Amino acid sequence: MNRAQEVERSINKTFKESIWSKFLKGIKTYDLIQEGDKIAVCISGGKDSMLLAKCMQLLQRYSIYPFEIEYLVMDPGYNPINRKRIEDNAKMLDVPVRIFDTDIFEVVASVDESPCYLCAKMRRGYLYKNAKDLGCNKIALGHHFDDVIETTLMSMFYGSEIKTMMPKLHSQNFEGMELIRPLYMVKEAAIIEWMKHNDLKFIQCACRFTENCVLDGQGGGSKRGEMKALIKKMKKENPYVDMNIFNSTHNVNMDTIQGYRKNGEKHSFLEEYE
Template sequence: MTMQKLLSKARQAINDFNLIEENDKIAVGLSGGKDSLTLLHILKNYQRFSPQKFELIAITLNPGNVNNDSLHKLCKELDIPFYEIQTEISKIVFDIKKEKNPCSLCAKLRRGALNDAAMKLGCTKVALGHHKDDAVETFVMTMFYEGRINCFSPKSYMEKFNLSLIRPMVYIDEYMIRKAALQYNYPIIKNPCPADGHTKRQEVKNLVKNLGGEFPNLKDKLFSALNNSDELFIWDKEKIKNM
């Protein structure tokens, strides 16, 4: 039943945002974490009954000295072509740049390497494993740290690579992904990043969780606000001045 629920939520997002089209070649960014592993299984299962025919591959970026044998084995079992790209991202971020706040640079390097690999492999789309909790946390982070209302999009086009970036799990709660990872015994690879669990995102995740104890259904309300463009009102000085 867990996979059926995940597929139902993913199908809703795919339909709402037109994430998958006929003859797409989709590269799943496979990190080895619970999110990307769940996404890979969702898309493989969805492929069986999707009204659109599409091809599926997996791309893993090795930041340096990570054993991804379990991912090779999994993709072989699922009959999904697997590509492991060796990088020096870890060396660049921590040894050369010596970043105190490494997340931004690391994410930029990973995005560039993943998109470049997908483009060279003839893909039309790259699928990432961001979920509902990620969306809410990003929404809150941009307000708290950047003073603006913003969040990643379920679908965006990257002209430089002629690729669309899709996030089919944006309607799926993180607890459902954790449940699936345990139930199906996904071969999770521990995040090798030294900053894992000590980031601003983790602080915001904890904040949203704690505030959820005081404000009922806070996460769902924040997510509704993110989707409710008809009710968006912000202070536009020129519009208000001319009322």
């Protein structure tokens, strides 16, 4: 077997339970892929998106229903080292990427307020546009289980609302386009183990303005890093706390909620209280 085949084999053999089965379960549970879809797998160059690309390749190869895939890499202004690492990894892993260039980092550099928000919004917009131009009806992102529960906690602690990262979303700005997250049930620890098992080296923090951040999977000084550290600490007392957070968003007890928003409209428990 060549290098790419070895990596593929590890996904559905060595990591069958922790990655491959979870990947398939997420797709089935949330009905993420249908026959005839053309999906743009969006690759940032990190461990998560590269694993997603390989999982999607395997799924396409063994699926009983046909669908198409494009592998998109958007360069927002990476330094040459990161750009080359992405290209080399894609070639080594036999992922036929399409790379398109943007000036996102240049634009964000001139913004003082919420540059990260603007960067994320612009990146998403470019991905949707290029995917749609290629005839895709969906984009697939590499967000995983830990991203979901960390987002849930961040929304409570810093956003004063209960909100999570959804497994799929309809685009509000690109008609007919949908975002899906096939790694929704795959834990980050499994992805890190897969990366180490195969001795893979991916780019870590590609942002031009924070390139001194820590290695993938170790948090950092961000709010997400705080949530990661908090969950890790809580798991020492309760090893199921991460699953409890995840399951809680699937099991909301509306009888004990004071208020909620639906389609932008606020509602109170008093509307139905007698």
